[in-house]
Every structure is written in structure tokens, then in C-alpha cells.
Amino acid sequence: MVQHTARRIVVIGNGMVGARFAEEVARRDPAGERVGVTVVGAEDEAAYNRVLLPGVLAGRYAPDDIRLPAPAESAAVAVRTGTAATAIDPARRRVTLDDGTGLDYDELVLATGARAAFPPIPGLAAADGAPEPGVTALRDLADCRRLSALARPGGPVVVLGGGVLGLEAARALAERGMRVSLVESSPWIMRRQIDRPAAQILAEQYSRLGVAVHSWRVAARWLPGTGLELDDGRVLPGDALVVTAGVKANTEIAAGAGIDVEHGIVVDDTLATADPRVHAVGDCAQHPGGGAGLVQPGWEQAAVLADRLTGTRPEARYTGARPVTRLKAEGIELTSMGEAEADDTAETVTIADAHGGRYAKLSVRQERIVGAVLLGFADPASAIARMYDDGAPVPADRLALLTGRPAPETGETGAGPATDPLVCRCNAVTRGGLETAWLDGARTRPDIAAATRATTGCGGCTRDVDALLAGWNGASPVAAP
Incomplete structure (x- = not known):
């Protein structure tokens, strides 16, 4: 009689995607009959949602509030925190750990993530790469604690980098009462996600919130205790400098094992590297269809790989990814997707209301959405994102779609608008799903997160979930509109 044993999977990295992969495996094989997963993470922390770090910085969340829901009891998964992998031996299929032990594997999953990239600017980092005094990134809870210690109400701080994280960090610091300057070397902020007119309105909104935006300016050097000198000679005062100028994939352990690495660990549609027993997911993975730096694609990768390695599918x-970006800044509603500046082969409808701080742009090609920017248009954002995701045909009245007025029935199917609106895009949770969880006893946001995963992704749905709970905890849920 042949005895079958579970295949051994080792996951290097206990971040959002590594932890999600383990959870996906546990859902498919809770008894551990087919596979056994060991996750190793260098941080002492349990897995948490890094996307919500600006909210911790602002004081809207405590660190425990952003912990990812622990997977249900499962014989399939074991997690070792505070343990770093130091080397991979593909020939022996063994991972060496920094405590002197090792783990043998049948399949290896690299979920090593990425780290902050520090530009080669004098004063930012020491020779060993460590940040100089007063300089920090915002990639983990340790960075958040370091920055919180540097921040003082009324004090000046500079944020270097005008992407999504930089804008969220700047808004969080302004909420703490600091005087914030934000520097972006591109012609406008969020250069990859929005066009110049939207950026101008967004920058004005930030100015009203107490953040001075300096676009098209290059940092020359950091002067500890003084501030950041720009290429035009001006010095922006700062007790601290927050660097949000991009990331670099953590590929060193893969490269050391002879695995193909470019700007990330190269994978194919099966998420395997050139070594078929080694896989990569999340920010460290380089797939032709993209997805690095975004929560939803990373979680899609985790689900696909769990399907494959458990034999479920x-x-x-x-x-590949169809990115939708949401700026999570208190008092600002911004969603963008696809092509921010579509060419003249697309039909484009634009609404610009600089005085009201609103801007909307919808680009359509062959009756499908190819790009949208929605600043201050929160109501239609979810429906447009869903239509973009599904590749659904747009209604003839594009303006009605942008302003959130009821859309006519689609010509192809005759079906009306969705009766169960999507609330959490990252985890595909509808209002009906949230209502069911509430009726089953989930009365708080953590309960809802544990039951449905809502709010555990980009965090963009947190406000909507809180509003629904506030209403439902005072009365029974009403039918979805």
C-alpha cells in the first residue's frame, strides 16, 4: 500500500500577498491533506495591511486595526514571524533561515515584496543604504512608528514623491497638524494615474488642506535639522523627510539562487519562474501583464497559485492586471483607471469644476471604457470601475454615467443596472454579501472583515462599510438600491 504525504510549500514573505496565499490554500485544503504550507516572515509582526499605514499615521487607525484577519484553524498552514530566509538551494530544494535552521520544499513561493527606493540625493542615505537622521520611508509599521516620533504638531515636514503613497502620507501628516510640503519631479502629481487638469484641481485641494505642492521640482540635497534644498536653490523647511519616490522589488534572494531577475522576479502566466518549482507573487513578481504595486492583482495571483498548487484548478x-487606483486621503474622493490620457481614437467626455474641486473624465473606445478619472465624483466611481473590470458596453449617455444618473438598460442583454452594488472591489464583496454577514452576527468592522474580507484590501471601501454598519446597527438592513 502506497502512503501519500502532503507536498511541502514554503512561502518566503508574510506580507499582504504571502499571507493571502496561505489563506487561499487553507480555504482549499483546510485539513492539509494535499499540501502543507510554512510561511516565514522577517518582521515580528503578524500580517497587516500596509496600504492603510497612512491612516495609522493620521491616527484614524491603531496598528491592531490594520491586522489582516487570521486564517481559520487549518492543518495546512504554519507561520513563523521574526524569521528571515537568507538563501535558496534549488538543487536541494532547501531554504536557509537566519536562525541557522532550514526548510525543505517541494514548491517554493517568493512573496518578498518591495522596499522603498531612495533617490541618489546627498543626505538621504548612508553608504550602507540606511536612512540618514530625519529621513524615513513609509513601507512598514516600523517606518510608521519612526515617523510618528519625528512628527510634532505645527512642525514642518517634507514628503518627497507625489504618487499615491506620497499624497496619502502628506494628507495624514496635515491631519496631525504639521506643516507639509510635497515635492514631485514630474510635471504634475500622480503623473501615471491622472491627467494635468485633474492634477491641478487636486493640488489646489491639497493646498486648501494645508499641503504645499511643488511639482516639476527636483530635490538637490537633504539638510538634517534644516530641510530639503531644491534644484532652484529654495530650501523647504523640514524636521523630517518622508521618501515615497518609488519602490524596488526584493529580488536578491532569487538572484542569489540563479533565478531570472530583471526589475522583478520573472514569472509566466502560471506564476512560475524558469525553475518550475519556484514561484513569485506580489510586488516582487514581474509578469508581462503587470500588477506589481497593487493589492488586487497580488491577491488574484495568490488565488491562481493556490488553485494550481493545491490541485483545485x-x-x-x-x-495580467486592469489597474484601478483609489486615493485614500481624508476629504478627497479620487478614483482612476486605465488610460489617463487616451489618444484621439477614443471618445472622451470631460467635466471640469475647479471651483468645486471636481473633475471627471471618461474615455471610451469601441463602446468599452479604456480610461477614467473621477475626482469628487464618488457615487458613479464604483459602477464605472465595475464596468471597466467587466469590459461591459457603456450606455449611450456618457454624461449620465459620469454624473451617476440612472443608466439605461444595456442594449446587448436587456438587463438593467446591477441590483447588488459592489462595495469592496479588492475582494468582490457586494452590499448583499455585507448584509448577509451582518444578519449572521458581524456587527463591527473587524467582524465584517473576518467574515467577508471587505476593508482588508486598499481600504477604499472602509468609509462605505462604516456607514452601512452605522445604519444597520440602528435598524435592520434595507434592500440594496
């Missing part, structure tokens, strides 16, 4: 493939 061996044919599963990851084919």
Missing part, C-alpha cells in the same frame, strides 16, 4: 492562469 490546475488550469488556472494569471493573465
